[in-house]
Amino acid sequence: MTENTQQGPHNHHEPSTAAPADLPTQYAPAEVESELYERWVARGYFEADAKSDKPPYTIVIPPPNVTGSLHLGHAFQHTLMDALTRRKRMQGHEALWLPGMDHAGIATQNKVEQQLAEEGKSRQDLGRAEFTERVWQWKEDYGGRILGQMRRLGDGVDWTRERFTMDEGLSRAVQTVFKRMHDEELIYQAERIINWCPRCLTAISDIEVDYQDDEGELVSIRYGEGEHSVVVATTRAETMLGDTAVAVHPDDERYAHLIGQRIKLPLTDRDIPVVPDVHVNPEFGTGAVKVTPAHDPNDFAIGQRHQLPTLTVLDERGVITAHGPYEGLDRFEARSAIVAALREQGRIVAEKRPYTHSVGHCSRCSTTIEPRLSLQWWVSVGPLARAAGDAVRDGRVEIHPADLSSRYFEWVDNMHDWCISRQLWWGHRIPVWYGPEGEVVCLGPDEQPPTGEGWHQDTDVLDTWFSSGLWPFSTLGWPEETADLRRFYPTDVLVTGYDIIFFWVARMMMFGLYAMDGTPPFRSIALTGLVRDAHGKKMSKSFGNVVDPLDWMEAYGSDALRFTLASGANPGTDVPIGEDWVKASRNFANKIWNATRYALMNGATVRGPLPEPAEMTAEDRWILSRLGAVVTEVDGYYDDFQFARLSDALYHFAWDEVFDWYVELTKTTFQRGGRAAEVSQRVLGEVLDVLLRLLHPIVPFVTESLWTTLTGRESVVVADWPVDSGFRDEPAEQEVAVLQQVITEVRRFRADQGLQPGQRVPGRLALTGTPLAAHEEAIRSLLRLEPAGEDFTATAALPVAGVTVELDLSGAIDVDAERKRLTKDLGLAEKELRQTGAKLENAGFLAKAPEDVVDKIRARRVAAQEDITRIQEQLERLPRG
RNA sequence: GGGCGCAUAGCUCAGCGGUAGAGCGCUGCCCUUACAAGGCAGAUGUCACUGGUUCGAUCCCAGUUGCGCCCACCA
Numbered sequence: 017m018t019e020n021t022q023q024g025p026h027n028h029h030e031p032s033t034a035a036p037a038d039l040p041t042q043y044a045p046a047e048v049e050s051e052l053y054e055r056w057v058a059r060g061y062f063e064a065d066a067k068s069d070k071p072p073y074t075i076v077i078p079p080p081n082v083t084g085s086l087h088l089g090h091a092f093q094h095t096l097m098d099a100l101t102r103r104k105r106m107q108g109h110e111a112l113w114l115p116g117m118d119h120a121g122i123a124t125q126n127k128v129e130q131q132l133a134e135e136g137k138s139r140q141d142l143g144r145a146e147f148t149e150r151v152w153q154w155k156e157d158y159g160g161r162i163l164g165q166m167r168r169l170g171d172g173v174d175w176t177r178e179r180f181t182m183d184e185g186l187s188r189a190v191q192t193v194f195k196r197m198h199d200e201e202l203i204y205q206a207e208r209i210i211n212w213c214p215r216c217l218t219a220i221s222d223i224e225v226d227y228q229d230d231e232g233e234l235v236s237i238r239y240g241e242g243e244h245s246v247v248v249a250t251t252r253a254e255t256m257l258g259d260t261a262v263a264v265h266p267d268d269e270r271y272a273h274l275i276g277q278r279i280k281l282p283l284t285d286r287d288i289p290v291v292p293d294v295h296v297n298p299e300f301g302t303g304a305v306k307v308t309p310a311h312d313p314n315d316f317a318i319g320q321r322h323q324l325p326t327l328t329v330l331d332e333r334g335v336i337t338a339h340g341p342y343e344g345l346d347r348f349e350a351r352s353a354i355v356a357a358l359r360e361q362g363r364i365v366a367e368k369r370p371y372t373h374s375v376g377h378c379s380r381c382s383t384t385i386e387p388r389l390s391l392q393w394w395v396s397v398g399p400l401a402r403a404a405g406d407a408v409r410d411g412r413v414e415i416h417p418a419d420l421s422s423r424y425f426e427w428v429d430n431m432h433d434w435c436i437s438r439q440l441w442w443g444h445r446i447p448v449w450y451g452p453e454g455e456v457v458c459l460g461p462d463e464q465p466p467t468g469e470g471w472h473q474d475t476d477v478l479d480t481w482f483s484s485g486l487w488p489f490s491t492l493g494w495p496e497e498t499a500d501l502r503r504f505y506p507t508d509v510l511v512t513g514y515d516i517i518f519f520w521v522a523r524m525m526m527f528g529l530y531a532m533d534g535t536p537p538f539r540s541i542a543l544t545g546l547v548r549d550a551h552g553k554k555m556s557k558s559f560g561n562v563v564d565p566l567d568w569m570e571a572y573g574s575d576a577l578r579f580t581l582a583s584g585a586n587p588g589t590d591v592p593i594g595e596d597w598v599k600a601s602r603n604f605a606n607k608i609w610n611a612t613r614y615a616l617m618n619g620a621t622v623r624g625p626l627p628e629p630a631e632m633t634a635e636d637r638w639i640l641s642r643l644g645a646v647v648t649e650v651d652g653y654y655d656d657f658q659f660a661r662l663s664d665a666l667y668h669f670a671w672d673e674v675f676d677w678y679v680e681l682t683k684t685t686f687q688r689g690g691r692a693a694e695v696s697q698r699v700l701g702e703v704l705d706v707l708l709r710l711l712h713p714i715v716p717f718v719t720e721s722l723w724t725t726l727t728g729r730e731s732v733v734v735a736d737w738p739v740d741s742g743f744r745d746e747p748a749e750q751e752v753a754v755l756q757q758v759i760t761e762v763r764r765f766r767a768d769q770g771l772q773p774g775q776r777v778p779g780r781l782a783l784t785g786t787p788l789a790a791h792e793e794a795i796r797s798l799l800r801l802e803p804a805g806e807d808f809t810a811t812a813a814l815p816v817a818g819v820t821v822e823l824d825l826s827g828a829i830d831v832d833a834e835r836k837r838l839t840k841d842l843g844l845a846e847k848e849l850r851q852t853g854a855k856l857e858n859a860g861f862l863a864k865a866p867e868d869v870v871d872k873i874r875a876r877r878v879a880a881q882e883d884i885t886r887i888q889e890q891l892e893r894l895p896r897g
Numbered sequence: 898g899g900g901c902g903c904a905u906a907g908c909u910c911a912g913c914g915g916u917a918g919a920g921c922g923c924u925g926c927c928c929u930u931a932c933a934a935g936g937c938a939g940a941u942g943u944c945a946c947u948g949g950u951u952c953g954a955u956c957c958c959a960g961u962u963g964c965g966c967c968c969a970c971c972a
Contacts, residue, residue, distance in 0.1 A: 041932065209970095227969095234972085249972060263972095297972085305972045314970045373971060422901065426968065514967095550909070552965095572934095583920080584910085589902095592909055596921060603934045614931030660911075664919070679931085760938085767938040773927050800929085848916075855915090860952030869915050869953095876916065 039616070039725070043609035045573025045602075049717045053167055061105075061733045062172045064112035066499040073109035074507040075101055076488050077173065078520070079181060081120035082155050083127045086165035088547040088555065088581075088593065089513065091565040094171050095578045096544065096585060096659055097511045099713035102172055103654060104508075106709065106737035112504050113172060114491055116179035117159060121443035121480035122216060122224075122380050128154050128442070144441050151442045165566060170574050170716050172733070177500075179491040181483040182444070188461040189490035190444045190483050193531055198448070198458040202396050202530075203436070209313040210435050212388035213378040214334035214347075218439040219392050221479060222432060223518050225376040225385050234371035235355055236302065238363045239288075240279030246271060246290065247365050249301035251373060252311075253358070254350040256281070257338040258329035259288055261307040263318050266292035268303050282363050283340075283354065291322045310389045326389055334386050347386065393437035393446060393476065397526065401431040404525035407536045413525070415541045416657050417587040420514055427518045428525075436479045443477030450474070461495075485523035488537035495531075505532065509540040509657075514588055517543070542657040543588045547581075550594025568598050575715035576602035582714045583667070585659035604667060605718045608711070611675040612704055612722045618686045619693070620700040622727050627695045629745070634755075634790065635681040636699040637748035640741070642673055643703055647740040650710055659714075666711055674703055677756065684794045701726065706738045751787045755795070758788065758816045762799050762823075765814055768833050769825065778804045778824040786819050813893065815886050831894055838887050838894075845883040852877035 056062065064072075075097050080090060097113060105111035128151050129139055139147045166173065179186060197203040210219040232251040239246050239262060246262055259281055264271040271290065278287040288307075295318065296305050309319030310326040319326060329338040334347040341357075342350045358364050376385035405428040407413045408421055415421040437446060447459045452470025459465060465473065483490070488510075492501040506528070512521065521541060528537030548554055549561040556562065568577050579601040584591035629637055646669045653662035682696045704726055712719040712732045723732040771777060779801030783789045795801070801823075810822035811829045855861050855873050862870065 039931095042934070043932095251972075295970085301972065307972095312970085312972080314972075317970075371971095374969095419901080423967065426900075430968080552909070586911075589910090594909080594921085597909085599934075600921065603932095606934050607932065610932035610935085612931085617931070664911080668919085675932090676936085680936095764938060767926070770926080773937060774929050851916080855953080858952055861915090862952080864952055865915070872915080 039609070039613045041610065041613070043573075043606045043718060045575060045605070045717060046570065048721055049170070049574055050168070052717055052720050053170055056172065056731070056733055057167075057175065059731070061731065062113070062174050063176055064110050064174050064504070066503040068110045070108055070110040072504050073101065073104040073111045074114070074504040075112070075509055075511065076114045076491055076507055077116060078510075078512045078516070079116045079118040079179075079484065079487060080162050081123055082117045082159035082162075082180075083120055083124045084162055086162050086169070086565055088563055088565050090162070090165075091169055091577060092547050092581045092585070092591060093511050093513070093544055094166065094169055095581045095714070096542070096657070098169075098171050098578075098716075099582065099659070100509065100511070100654070102713040102716065102733065103737055105172075105733070106712070106735060108736070110503075112174055112177070114177050114179070114504075115163070115166065115171070115173035115175065116487075116491060117162070117181070118484055119155075119180065119182040119443065119480060121438060121440055121477060122218065122220070123480075124151060124155070125440050125442040126216065126380055139441060147441050168566065168569055168574060170578070172716075177491070181480070181487070185493065186483060186486070186490045187444060189486050189494055190478065191447045191459070191461040192495045193486060193527065194447055194478070194482075195458050195460045197395065197530075202400070203393060204396060205391060205393050207389060207391045208394075208435075209311075209316040209387045209389055210392055211376060211385045212332070212390070213381065213383050214332065214386050215381050215383040216378060216440075217332055219388075219390065219435055219437060220378060220380075220385075221435050221481075224379045226379045226382075227374045227376055229372050230375040232371050232373055232375070234301075234369055235358075235364055236366040237282065237306075237358055238365050239281060239306070244274070244277060244279050246274060246279065246304045247302045248304050248306040250306055251371060252351065253354045254336065254342070254347050255308040255311045255329065256306060256354065257284065257336065257340075257342065258308045258310050258327040259306045260309055260319065260324045260327055261288050261322065262290045262304055263293040263296050263307050263322075264290060264304050265296045265298040266294060268296075268298045271304060282361060283357060284338075289322075289324075291318070291324070293318050293321065312387050316389065328389060330386060330388070332388075392435050395434040395436055397431045397433055400526035400530055401428045401522070403529045403534070404428045404522055407525060407529060413536045413538060413541060416543065420517075420543050420588045423514065424517050424522065428522050431522070434479075434523075436482050437474075437476040438479055439475075440477050443480060444483055446474040446476050446478060448474040481519055481523055484520055485527040486531070488524055488528055489532055505537070506535050507538045509542050510538040511542045511544065513546060514543045515546060540657075544585065545588060545590035548590050548592045550592055550596070552590070552592045563593075563595075568595065572598050572602035573605060573717065575605045575718050579604060579663060579715050582659045583663040585657075585663075587657050604671065605715060607671060607675060608708075608715075608718055609722065611670075611679060612708070612726065614679065615700050615704055616726065618682075618700075619697040620704060620726070621697055622701040622705050624698060626702055627698055629743070631691070631695050632699065633685065633692060633696065634748045634751045634787075635678060636696055637743075637745040638752040639674065639678045639703055640699060640743050641745040641749055642669065643706055644740045644743050647706065647710065647738045651740075663714060666707075666714070670707055670711070674707060677752070678703070680798060681752075681755075681791075681794050684797045688793070708732060709735055709738050754816075754819070755788055755791055758814075758819050758821065759795060759798055761814055761816045762821055765812060765823070765834075766799070768837050769812075769830050770833075771825075774800065776800045776802045778802050778808055780804045780808065780810065780822040780824075782820040782822070788819055811895070813890065829895070835891065835894055838891050842884065842887045842891070845880050845887060848876065848880040849884065852880060 077097065078093065101111045101113040132138060142150065194203060211222065211225050212219055234249050234251055235253055236247050236249045237253070237256070239248060248262060250256065262279065264275065274290040275292050276290065278289050281288050296303065307315045307318050307324065309316045309324050310328040311330060329336060330347055331337050336342045336345045336350045342353060345353060355364065377383065378385060405425060408415060408424060415424060449457045449459065449465050449471055451466060457466060465471065488507050489501060489505050492498060492505050494501055510521065524537050528535065553559060553561060565577060576598050580593060580598045581591065584593060646665060649665050650662045653665065682700060685696045686693050708719045708723040709732060720732050777800065779799065781792055781795060783792050804824060808824045811825045812823045814821045852873050856877060
């Protein structure tokens with residue numbers, strides 16, 4: 017903790033012990049949330065102290081793009097990360113949740129270029145320096161938007177440690193890693209076929225290419241003449257201008273006579289060789305393939321095997337550069353023009369036919385990718401990827417849920433070298449300088465560039481994921497040996513989507529292991545699914561089902577959104593969300609609000625020691641017993657990132673057990689007053705105190721408002737996380753279970769009889785000698801039973817679990833309704849009797865089933881028999897209709 | 898082409914060898930002095946299909962069908 021939370025001006029008690037009556041009857045989130053958040057920040061609750069002696073707990077945020085705004089996916093992951101850090105902070109850890117943003121090279125550059133285009137300008141018009149200046153300005157203007165949204169969500173991040181992938185410290189980290197890897201030849205320059213986006217005008221890596229099935233046309237073209245001819249098939253006819261061979265399978269007898277021969281390439285004055293290559297599939301098409309080494313990765317490989325020349329015929333914008341009639345045509349125009357010309361020459365042997373094939377598109381702008389031969393920088397991933405795989409394989413890093421680790425392995429075990437250079441202007445410039453004599457110098461962060469004529473820096477920048485990959489340690493000060501780095505690295509858990517395993521997770525693993533001497537960047541990886549709409553459909557602009565989380569937060573409160581997201585968070589699975597569900601969560605928050613308000617009005621308190629169990633009623637002991645169990649249950653779920661289950665457990669415990677049953681059962685105790693009331697008031701205070709603390713990480717705002725009011729203390733943010741008291745009371749739990757059963761049964765009877773819920777009915781309770789004797793008053797109150805008068809004649813008797821309840825309905829009983837209900841129940845009980853009987857007569861079952869299961873079946877049979885007897889008695893007692 | 902996952906109430910999803918669960922929705926009654934954003938009671942399922950293992954299968958195994966996702970150098 018920082019000085020803010022220690023003794024000091026901020027430590028005074030807020031005037032938070034408002035009289036309960038002052039609390040409005042409905043929770044109004046919008047009014048309190050932002051105020052509470054700013055108070056937390058001002059008090060420094062979220063600031064981590066590297067010098068503290070508490071055990072550290074660290075999460076670095078997946079840095080959102082500066083260009084972006086908060087979408088539901090962020091809100092979802094942030095809710096989980098916030099809950100994890102808030103809980104650990106309450107558990108006494110030095111919890112650091114480190115925020116920041118990613119410069120998002122290509123995405124941001126595109127955005128600013130779009131803006132320029134609206135002004136009729138291009139980045140070239142501005143020049144590199146002015147353009148990057150403009151991007152920085154843009155970042156200043158819009159980049160902080162998402163940070164404001166994070167505050168709205170309640171993200172308890174340490175704002176004093178906010179980082180940006182392009183800030184100075186992170187740039188030093190980038191340069192340091194680059195130089196070290198360059199010197200160790202893990203980074204190298206090579207000319208290869210890369211994925212080129214003719215619109216973004218840059219290379220992109222394999223995973224930045226989205227493949228879609230596109231309708232293309234497969235045309236078959238005859239190369240050469242007569243005996244010396246061969247038919248090839250292609251979907252990219254325009255690349256034929258760059259063909260430097262035709263390849264056939266070496267064993268393909270159809271073409272044996274051509275191997276080693278040269279044939280005429282149509283539309284050109286060139287002859288190209290026919291080469292044998294085992295990678296040609298004789299079954300596909302004609303079994304002969306045109307080879308364009310400069311414009312196709314496979315062809316490039318064939319070219320290398322046969323020392324074929326590479327002939328570039330398309331420029332960076334996808335325009336034909338080959339001399340001749342097609343020069344200057346766009347690749348798609350050239351395609352039609354060339355097919356037309358070939359047809360005219362009678363070289364199209366089979367008419368072109370529709371052909372669906374997978375075509376790569378730029379993931380940033382959807383432009384069709386053009387494979388292109390060019391000189392780029394690469395990371396040699398072999399040893400790094402192996403280490404990244406091993407760290408998970410040997411258990412140093414755990415992936416949750418475990419079955420998604422196969423996706424991780426699939427990637428790291430088959431990784432190709434990573435193209436890291438981008439022909440962009442926005443990003444970390446490659447720290448390599450070229451001299452006039454062909455010198456190549458890679459510089460570290462403190463080294464001065466060479467001076468003198470003819471020296472120039474590489475013009476490319478690094479893939480944005482290069483700096484993201486350093487995030488877990490660069491944000492903590494690396495390469496400096498900072499206190500933060502020593503204290504908070506490695507981080508405890510990475511919370512991110514399974515869709516980003518390749519882009520980010522694997523790369524952080526590689527870089528972390530490499531730069532931090534084999535220490536993986538996190539202990540656990542908690543993978544989340546994607547947020548989808550209420551029908552499980554992907555949210556996308558084209559569907560029109562995208563929701564701005566701010567809208568829902570404004571309407572229902574941040575807590576409601578957070579609780580909804582947490583409730584849907586089953587590890588690694590997608591989360592559907594709809595407005596109705598957020599409403600339901602808002603209702604839950606309101607329920608918490610009102611239940612606490614009621615409790616305060618009835619004297620619930622946290623003051624003084626908890627009374628001895630001997631002084632408590634059964635319901636007091638029951639709810640405390642359940643409370644302890646819930647604490648342990650919730651802790652278990654946190655350990656496995658089971659947010660849906662812990663939310664569900666808390667929801668039902670709070671609403672069903674505490675708010676419905678316990679609160680209702682204690683009403684008569686409170687009315688009666690006395691010592692019993694004091695005991696229950698203290699118990700209710702205890703239950704709410706613990707419950708609000710348990711709920712706080714998920715719904716921080718409403719719990720803060722209520723907890724400070726309830727306890728008069730500073731803030732639940734810095735309260736202790738509840739510990740299971742260990743108190744359990746099995747008899748009390750059973751007693752309350754019977755009580756619930758009796759009450760429910762009578763209520764059902766009343767409902768069936770059409771009695772108004774408020775209508776008082778003379779009733780007689782035979783409770784003496786049963787465990788429920790002490791509950792008579794509560795039962796009478798809940799069931800609206802009046803004392804029976806002189807002329808009481810029972811017309812209905814409901815024996816449940818040994819308790820008999822008789823009601824005098826003054827002859828007004830609806831016999832038909834009651835007979836119908838009883839007959840139905842009788843049928844069910846008889847069925848149960850048959851089924852359990854069959855089981856217990858089954859020798860195999862008795863021999864092999866575990867004892868507790870057999871006992872359970874026996875108990876069920878006994879219960880069924882009792883039910884039958886009881887129901888039959890009741891049926892007999894009914895007046896004839 | 899390779900790999901993975903899913904099929905459970907009207908909808909969205911939990912569960913998982915031993916009496917089918919939740920939320921929302923639905924039906925009926927109720928503005929009961931905490932809450933109508935609420936209370937009480939209730940209805941609703943060949944747990945995709947076919948076989949197998951088992952005393953017992955929604956759950957395990959095999960196959961079928963239908964969806965979804967990931968990977969791949971589909972000329």
